[in-house]
Amino acid sequence: MEMEMPMPMPMPSSLSMISSGNVTSEISAVCSLQHVFRFVGMADMDPKRASDALVVLSAVVFVFLAVLQKYLNSGTTGEYSKPAYPPSPPRWPILGNLPSVVMNGGELHTALRLLGKKMGPIYTLWLGRSFPLVVVTGEEATQEALITQGTVFAARPMLISWQYISSGYKTTMTSPMGPHWQKLRKIISHDLLSPAKLASYKPVRDTEIERLINRFKCLAAENNGVVNPLLELRESAVDIIMRIGFGDDFAKLEGNNQNAKVKELDQNFRDIMDAGSIFQIALDSSSVIRTLLFPASRKCYNNIRTISANITDLVMPIILERKKQLKERPVSDANTFVDALINLKGEDKLTDMEIVWNVAELMVGGTDNTSHILEWILAEMVTHPEIQAKAYGEVRVAMGPNLERRLVQESELPKLPFVQAIVKESMRLHMMAVLAIPKIATQETKLRGYDIPKGTMVIFHAGALALDEDIWADPMEFRPERFINADRTPREMKCAYMPFGAGRRSCPGSSMGMLHLHLLLANLLYAFEWGPEAPGKPVDFTEKFRMVVTMKTRLRATITPRSHI
């Protein structure tokens, strides 16, 4: 294995953010054989001839790359001892494993999981000839890295694309380990998500849940009971998080052009999520690949810059207005996340741009995950009416005989272990942040006996662990009970079940995320019975990978309001 450059250039980007509608389609166009034909202009050829031509074309490209690699290697001395990386599948010259990863034809996370079964619990993918990406799919290896060597695997890669959506790596997710990152984590846990703060957002949650139920009722009445849950769930998640993040400033936008603005902002957040891809990581990490694929690469970066400018234009005015208000009338105790960020003084002070991107990160974290996870959960409820009935029964008992009470309260949640188990099981079977967010090794180390040089990017495949038959009995089955009669404690399961990641960079918003999921599910089950779009029509559970895993076909369900609603 040849090393082209000393080490992968540290790069920026949120695993969640990388490519444009156009670029994504252009890249995914290369993802199946049939698309390859179109990509190289052979779509109209007879398939046999096209296939032969593709073999010849591949051979030519292969030879070209081999020669180019030889030429590039001619400047290197080769006088260093090569690290013994974890094993890797066979590689192409220059492009490494990139062609096989991009052209696997299936969803990337599944390909990486299956590769783990073949290669073992830890393997290397070469994205380009000089950029090793280590993929971990085994529990022991994950435990060793994230817990035993927690400080070593706690840094983020500085992906080029991330710098545009983080004001130069100044957000919690993108920031390197150090005082800045610690400060941001502290603000999140003290000023945003402490138990007292979380409790103080209850009125916001109550209002938005009530609104959500009313919207579902109206939509169902207009459309013979059929609804598209994701759109409504997303709107609620965005409203909740905007009110928490901005407080009254957000409320003031209401009645004005709030709806349009929020929708535009949310669209940009979605674009950020859609932008995530392994291709972008490869672009970020290899100057050779960036040069070889210059047009696609330019489009990718232009796209990220456009999204970044849109988000800045939408969020910055609100921040500046709030700053003005706080200057005129300072508050001692920050009511909102934005106030907490603005109030930082001295060395801790953030620039306006840093505030914008930290707020944006919170919003993406708090909206995209919650709404898509709930869509998966409702899909399972539609598919398993008996499980839904059992959960509804539990909620009814917890609510008591007084059916005047329309909303399930947070105080009722401890009485709903089965509802909570449904949430956990859905998050296992449909692990959203399937590859978590990549880490890099902060120092040279060994993992399961293999060399991991300083700066190596490592992906922990939470989705592979969640479906590992050595950890879970019948892992492909939806069985909430497994979380009630669990053999192992949550602590023991830390690295086998990690929808929020594990170790130092694990999600600081997990308590809020779980609270919203439990509360929303309990209320949606209490208010409606969820059935298929048409009698007997099965739900399409096909997955779509966009650095998180969502439903490829939006769920449509028929809802019947319960008699007490």
Ligand code: HEM
């Ligand atoms: C159900 C909802 C959520 C899920 C499934 C989720 C999942 C995750 C995952 C898997 C990570 C990466 C962990 C790693 O790298 O090992 C992460 C990081 C993060 N999440 Fe969440 N998250 C959720 C909700 C939230 C909320 C509500 C917030 C903010 C209020 C939030 C803020 C963050 C931040 C700032 C990071 C980066 C942490 C760091 O790098 O230190 N998340 N989340």
